[in-house]
Amino acid sequence: MRPSKRAADELRAVTLERSVSKHAEGSCLVKFGDTHVLCTASLEERIPPWLRGQGRGWVTAEYGMLPRATGERMRREASSGKQSGRTQEIQRLIGRSLRAIVDLPLLGERQISVDCDVIQADGGTRTAAITGAWVALHDCIEWMRARDMVAGKVLKDHIAAISCGIHGGQAVLDLDYLEDSDADTDANFVMTGSGGIVEIQGTAEGEPFSEEQFAQLLALAKSGIGRLVDLQKMAIS
Amino acid sequence: MRPSKRAADELRAVTLERSVSKHAEGSCLVKFGDTHVLCTASLEERIPPWLRGQGRGWVTAEYGMLPRATGERMRREASSGKQSGRTQEIQRLIGRSLRAIVDLPLLGERQISVDCDVIQADGGTRTAAITGAWVALHDCIEWMRARDMVAGKVLKDHIAAISCGIHGGQAVLDLDYLEDSDADTDANFVMTGSGGIVEIQGTAEGEPFSEEQFAQLLALAKSGIGRLVDLQKMAIS
Amino acid sequence: MRPSKRAADELRAVTLERSVSKHAEGSCLVKFGDTHVLCTASLEERIPPWLRGQGRGWVTAEYGMLPRATGERMRREASSGKQSGRTQEIQRLIGRSLRAIVDLPLLGERQISVDCDVIQADGGTRTAAITGAWVALHDCIEWMRARDMVAGKVLKDHIAAISCGIHGGQAVLDLDYLEDSDADTDANFVMTGSGGIVEIQGTAEGEPFSEEQFAQLLALAKSGIGRLVDLQKMAIS
């Protein structure tokens, strides 16, 4: 039995609340159980210098955590003067994931900056962030479409993410903090609405894992991401 | 007529929602109209080095803004590598204000760190932060009291804050962003529940102001803070 | 009786020595008793990026303290790698105060940078800095006028500053370090030559203060600033 009493392939309660920000062109408050991430998509007319003149746009992401999003208060990164390796790793992952499903030339020479700020953390913040960021990005693009700034299929597909792990010898879906702390293997999967894989990150926390175990995690992830994509579709409809 | 259509002495809709964080010992989501600040109070068993061995506790505050809390996305301070002068000025103000009404020896050799993170900004973030921080601090102290960590009147009084300004020649209370951008004078007042003044900050944005004008601002502030303290009392009851 | 033996409304010996720098366009060594601040005004042909093309100039200020300006040696900010919150707060105050009395369009698209470096500290460094900075700024503008770079009333008024506080239950003017350490309330006032208020900062160090007390402080400040403005007039004549 999982500590969370969930079935091995059971997601936490997931909600995607749109238009939660008065200012941002697109926004989404995503909740995976007690993990709450505020995602805002901001349209910016500037573009990274190395992209200028290529007729393509860019999507980038930043990730942060409020100091008391966690059980123990963590030092504020703005105060310690730098972003941790973990923060940078996660925001690079979110950015790559979103770019995988955006038609950058259709965006024009503009940048969309997606901020994913963890208001409350209980495991799986990066996967919640990617899942919610897609909704914020979608709404930002629709905002632009309504102003004739873009046309065509700028968003090529959905993108969503979920964690899986081996806990107590069993492959389980969507680990919360307690389960994650106690898991042997921790893996994050990012997949498109049509089932293509965009990112796989698997790490043995204790014992190395086998190919068979990894195949089980992948199967769980596929099913979970399918359900997240359905929730995204409902959210934007 | 004010842009906000409010009467000169009319506060925005103010709400103080308690216990919004799963982890923090005390927390409050404060809203002054469209200005939303999440305040968490974290109990920490460590104390600043220069206070050790004096049998007194400490209360400190940090302030932050999500990058898209504002109309234009601002650069994330964690990414630029330092907190702006404005951020530091505000967090020093919040800390001083809270310490003014805490009996530090009764706290014991512990620190309460109050984080005030602006989720959405529309003027008056520092005054909303102080007003909400008091509720978070109150709940943190009650959390400690329930565990026999403190006894007695640790919180000596209420503390709340409000901005006033001279807009279109008229002294007005609780300016929103639009009013603030267009005001001649901007002042922030921090007062206790019993009417004592803890902080006054008045700045002429355009023309210098007169003693009479300042007296009007102070009178407005006094009345507004009285109402905020009433709301705090209702929130914790 | 004040520790300094001064009457409640008595300034320390104040001197304003002009042209103390071989290089700066304007300079003033200001002394408020044992508080000595070197103020230099430097004309720069560049302007902050966000001001370009608006036909207006800018005045900015920086503040620093030599490491052994104080009783205990403090760490050099250049060595610790950042300016403290206090330093930033003060230099923002000085800059705002000076801009309040400069006709920025008459300055043309140029910046005057005023550096206020505390050579020796004994309380009231920010108020001495503002008072001396006005003289340095005045001389810089006269330097420009002599070269036909500006014309007209670029300096709209005098600006000067003084601290007041409640010490031993009594409102007193121009606190030195010893008095300041022991005061219940500490307030800084910045006013123009014509008596307009530009900045008010009042902080309760111990007990909150009342409106009546604040009114006494304001009255003391008004009288003190009047005398400082007279000294500025003598200095530049």
Place this chain on the structure above:
Amino acid sequence: MRPSKRAADELRAVTLERSVSKHAEGSCLVKFGDTHVLCTASLEERIPPWLRGQGRGWVTAEYGMLPRATGERMRREASSGKQSGRTQEIQRLIGRSLRAIVDLPLLGERQISVDCDVIQADGGTRTAAITGAWVALHDCIEWMRARDMVAGKVLKDHIAAISCGIHGGQAVLDLDYLEDSDADTDANFVMTGSGGIVEIQGTAEGEPFSEEQFAQLLALAKSGIGRLVDLQKMAIS
């Protein structure tokens, strides 16, 4: 045909040269073709603060690149003042990989710091680094064993890493820079000598990839890592 003319499952020429440093307790210069990484293992009697008193040791890793290791000179991280997100991501990966095969309690309360410095880069620097770091770590532990500082099976297994990718529609092993720049999918695998998986990182650079493609990459990696482990065995024998 691959640009490198290698067969799809063909490694570059790999060499592992031991004892290349006069000072380090263990060292290895690893070459994967034109990718050259100097790995040194340094024994340190100190331990991270959060590990103290637990009777366990620690293995950590740092990664760097000489500025002209690459085709275009890159800015020196020591001069830009921080390590890039990519650098931090890689050194966290190397550290995790090494810790997966070290019996930390057998190490005692000591830390081994492994530095992996890229002297010349041509793709696959992180996988070369992990493969060479194992040899340096091995020799450091033997150095300790010879001095009776450790006993028993401190190194539980081999660890090695390889990249795979989909290039021109074909799954290929050990991509060089040219192949990597042009690949649709890029994956890094870290596995033990006994075939357990420790890390999997797969990223779609262009189109998302399928489960079948990922299975092919994993099979290639398994075979390649087997050969790398054989080379490690020869190197230390």
Place this chain on the structure above:
Amino acid sequence: MRPSKRAADELRAVTLERSVSKHAEGSCLVKFGDTHVLCTASLEERIPPWLRGQGRGWVTAEYGMLPRATGERMRREASSGKQSGRTQEIQRLIGRSLRAIVDLPLLGERQISVDCDVIQADGGTRTAAITGAWVALHDCIEWMRARDMVAGKVLKDHIAAISCGIHGGQAVLDLDYLEDSDADTDANFVMTGSGGIVEIQGTAEGEPFSEEQFAQLLALAKSGIGRLVDLQKMAIS
């Protein structure tokens, strides 16, 4: 003829004014013509960690320049967030020079921090700093002696410094800024009162220099430093 009209072996007007700081244990305002450096010596009961328990003291130095000490305003190092290479080079030189003539065991486990802040610059700031720092250091040690903190010959000798250069083909002493900008070779010498050499730094700015030229510079320096030591003796008598 030198631009300064001085004879080749003629020093600028040198003054050493003691006890210029209310707070510092020793202080000296040194002027070499228009180069003015404020030197303060601060006694600190702490010692660098690597010196603890060895029964020896330490002397260290820091160097800074006010932003408008120079003809063009320079960026404040506290604001740019780091000390330049030049600043660090100079403060290391001052520290080494002073330590050369201090009996560190006689100092006990204490540190004297000497701050050399350039109030106004006109060439030769590092040599003026060393020459004035000796006086501040002397007075700090006498302050300690008066309190029975030290005994014996803590200061083993005088130390002073001067610059020389080849200007217009001629070896000249004590270059001012104008001469320095136009010199072919720039050299700084640090020597003791008894004529021992402590530091030599010679740099060809344009053409390399010959052994003969260097010998001339050394001879000039020797004579100049002799006169500086005489001035130090007069200053402390």
Place this chain on the structure above:
Amino acid sequence: MRPSKRAADELRAVTLERSVSKHAEGSCLVKFGDTHVLCTASLEERIPPWLRGQGRGWVTAEYGMLPRATGERMRREASSGKQSGRTQEIQRLIGRSLRAIVDLPLLGERQISVDCDVIQADGGTRTAAITGAWVALHDCIEWMRARDMVAGKVLKDHIAAISCGIHGGQAVLDLDYLEDSDADTDANFVMTGSGGIVEIQGTAEGEPFSEEQFAQLLALAKSGIGRLVDLQKMAIS
């Protein structure tokens, strides 16, 4: 007898290996005994801002040390966030030395960046770096010449460097780490192929040194640098 058993005027085994980098326009691995420095010269089409439009090029240098180049592992400068004063001092010295023998106008508006990275340290890293950097710079310029980017005598002369010191009362050449740690005086000399002096840095580590001693060091350096220049000539022929 020197610890290294070498004669007083005997260099360590010196080798200069060219073309050790696949990417750099010029490169040299220089060894002075166990001191190994990798020097790469990188051609860059950009130039420092303050040089633009003057028709001249620039040569700059950066210096680094691998963390375990030394007996004790040192903290990585990229990780500590800044270059030490020592690093900056050395890289400024290398840059000045190289510029002394380059005809900058002949280079055109381009920069050559020379990176000197210490792979293994055993004393004398800066002098080895300068000696090897000349070879890398030479090859970079020949690379440019072969592409008709430069013509004429861009390199005006050779430049090489050596350390000398007073060890056990005797003047000795080319100190290794052991000798350097135990020397009374440490001096570095940079000279051209035609015997001109470009840099002299002499420091008394213990007792001040005399003019006579310094003359002995200079004579040793002259002879040593002559032999280094011969080795450079052989290396490029």
